[in-house]
Amino acid sequence: MKKVIEKARLHYRKDLPFVLFANPEEDKLQAWFQRDNSLTLFKGQNGFVFTSFNKEQSYSIEQSNSDFYEEKITNKSDDSPDFEKPEINIIEKKNFEALVADSIQAILEQQFQKVVVSRKVLLPISIDFEVSFLKLLSNYKKAFRYLFYHPKVGMWMGASPEQLLHIENNNIKTVALAGTQLYSENIIWETKEKEEQQFVTDFITNQITSFTEEMDISNPYTEKAGNLAHIKTNISAKLVASNSALEIVNALHPTPAICGLPKEPTLDFILANEKYDRKFYSGFLGEWSDVKKNLFVNLRCMEVEKEAVRLYVGCGITKDSNPEKEFFETENKLATIVKIIKI
Ligand SMILES: C=C(O[C@@H]1C=C(C(=O)O)C=C[C@H]1O)C(=O)O
Structure with a gap:
């Protein structure tokens, strides 16, 4: 594993693009190191995809222009002290609560049924990205963990609990994830959370119906994500046409798990009211090849x-x-990601 981390350090020093990632439940670290610093638009070519929430930026670390490495994850769970979550900023709290109140008002006016609003928190610290990523790897084994760097895009890292799409051998898998509370042994979900998650399931199943047959939808169940719990439904089906993956991504993203229902008015509401650019947060990322598509939503x-x-x-x-x-x-979601920071 040292080899991949050292290679990432050297690549970063040379201002060259790379991505390191580990799939959920896998103790395998995979890496693509691009050979030059070109910024390549994603058009369905083999490689690693990194797409912004508004889809205006969609890039690929192309397989044909990169060296691939794979190593077993060997670092043990890190029990060094966690980074302290910053104190709540009263102005940020007020602003976000006002945004939520406006969202509720729009729902009551029947502009839409559900919307996902977000905020950004700035920490003026310089972090050790290598150690932080190692901590992320060992702390969130059930998540899709990644570190992405491109000199023309920036550096992003995260541990996503949410699969957008998995396609292999004409089998398609996705999930509907929503509803959040702190994890505990006996979780009870309220109607509000169940309804919120059902919106996502209905949207996803609707959007993929015309591309698939033999759809299988699990019962909703509680899924642990770090110290949080979500409601999750697994959805799987067979593709009726083998080259429809790009169309399916477009039909799915942005799902009501990160945007809203219906898609168009909620997207407009978010762009008009959040007053900041989500950039790659709640976009999607992952492997894209002729044999396999494995995409996740860029959360946490x-x-x-x-x-x-x-x-x-x-x-x-x-x-x-x-x-x-x-x-x-x-704040609870923030805590899951703040925890892994090392300065
Ligand atoms: C939007 C986020 O998470 C999404 C929203 C959730 C919710 O509203 O309960 C739960 C899981 C994710 O689908 C996030 O983590 O920023």
Whole structure:
């Protein structure tokens, strides 16, 4: 594993693009190191895809222009002290609660049924990205863990609990994930959370129906993600046409797990009201090849700069939401990613 981390350090010093990633439940670290610093648009070619929330930026670390490495993850769970979560900023809290209140109002006016609003938290610190990524790897084994760097895009890392799409041998798999609370032994979900998650399941199954047959939809169940719990439904089916993957991604993204229902008015609402650019947060990323597509939603992530990190968090709003409760939900999500920071 040292080899990949050292190679990443050298590549970073040379300002060359790379991505390191580990699939959920796998103790295998995979890496693509690009041979030059070109910024390549994603057009369905083999490689690693990195796409922004608004799809305006969609890039590929192309297989044909990169060296691939794979190593067993050997670092043990890191029990060094966690980075302390910053104190709550009263202005940020008020602003976010006002955004949630506006969202509820729009829902009551029947502009849409559910919207996911988010915020960004700036920490003026310089982090050790190698150690932080190692901590992320060992702390969130059930998540899709990654570190992406491109000199023309920046550095991002995260531990996503949410698969957008998996396609292999004409079998398609995805999930509907929503509803959040702190993890405990006996979790009870309220109607609000169940409804919020059902919106996602219905949207996804609707969007993929015309591309698939023999769809199988699991019952919703509780899924642990770090110290949080979500409601999850597994959806699988067979593809009716083998070259429809790009169309399916377009039909799915952005799902109501990170945007809203219906898609268009909620996207407009987010762009008009969040008042910041989500960039790659809640976009999608992952492997894309002729044999396999394995994409995840970019959640529980941060953007790493030389002297600052930006953390991105959001939550789903329905008519029954409570602004302060939703703010604390984003604080809990923040805690999962802040934990892995090493300065
Ligand atoms: C938007 C985020 O997470 C999404 C929203 C959730 C919710 O509203 O409960 C739960 C899981 C994710 O689908 C985030 O982590 O920033």
